[in-house]
Amino acid sequence: MSEALLSLSAQIAPAHAAVLVVDMQNDFCAAGGYIDRVIKRDLAACQQVAKPVNELVAAARATQVPVFWLRANYARDLIPEPMRAKLERQNIAETCCAPGSWGADWFAVAPGPGETVIEKHCYSGFMGTDLNVRLKALGIRTLVFCGVQTQVCVESTLRDAHSLGYYCVVPEDCVASHTLPAHAATLASVKFLFGEVSTLAELKAIWGGRG
Numbered sequence: 001m002s003e004a005l006l007s008l009s010a011q012i013a014p015a016h017a018a019v020l021v022v023d024m025q026n027d028f029c030a031a032g033g034y035i036d037r038v039i040k041r042d043l044a045a046c047q048q049v050a051k052p053v054n055e056l057v058a059a060a061r062a063t064q065v066p067v068f069w070l071r072a073n074y075a076r077d078l079i080p081e082p083m084r085a086k087l088e089r090q091n092i093a094e095t096c097c098a099p100g101s102w103g104a105d106w107f108a109v110a111p112g113p114g115e116t117v118i119e120k121h122c123y124s125g126f127m128g129t130d131l132n133v134r135l136k137a138l139g140i141r142t143l144v145f146c147g148v149q150t151q152v153c154v155e156s157t158l159r160d161a162h163s164l165g166y167y168c169v170v171p172e173d174c175v176a177s178h179t180l181p182a183h184a185a186t187l188a189s190v191k192f193l194f195g196e197v198s199t200l201a202e203l204k205a206i207w208g209g210r211g
Helices: 034-039 044-048 050-062 081-089 131-137 150-163 180-194 200-210
Strands: 017-022 067-072 116-120 142-148 167-171 196-198
Touching: 017 050, 017 150, 044 050, 050 067, 050 142, 050 200, 067 131, 067 150, 116 131, 142 150, 150 167, 150 180, 167 180, 167 200, 180 196
Parallel strands: 017 067, 017 142, 067 116, 142 167, 167 196
Antiparallel strands: none
């Protein structure tokens, strides 16, 4: 049995931490993307989060913390039946993050050379992917989450990570949603049960001190 990691600094130690960037794609963040045109939600927070996400990624790279990228591909023949049924009940015919489309491209961020990109077909980055295998191969014990949407793909992936035994850390200024109350509710749930809620400044200070 491994020794429990009780402090934030112990949890995000570069030897066993990784950053997970969730769904920073045009369809979720950009004007003219799926959420903007089809769902018709305010994307301001999702656009503004790109800057702190890039800062977090840069800090991770400088400290040799691996960065993993989740990318949605919600083609109708790939998503789970309940997701498809929900879309059909709402009469939504358009595909979110269709492969090869502008909507599937990265929004104001980009993976670096050699960084792992995981394509997912549902809200959780662990379901139907090899993310867990890749993380275990590197000895990762803690995931630092950033990206969008806080209450959907970030939370779905985080809950699965927690159940799989990963420590979960969410810098609150590095995640965003088009629905602020749902964003806040997810952060409250993480703080209560599923992990640690921190800030970008806290993580940069810890990693900088270790550097």
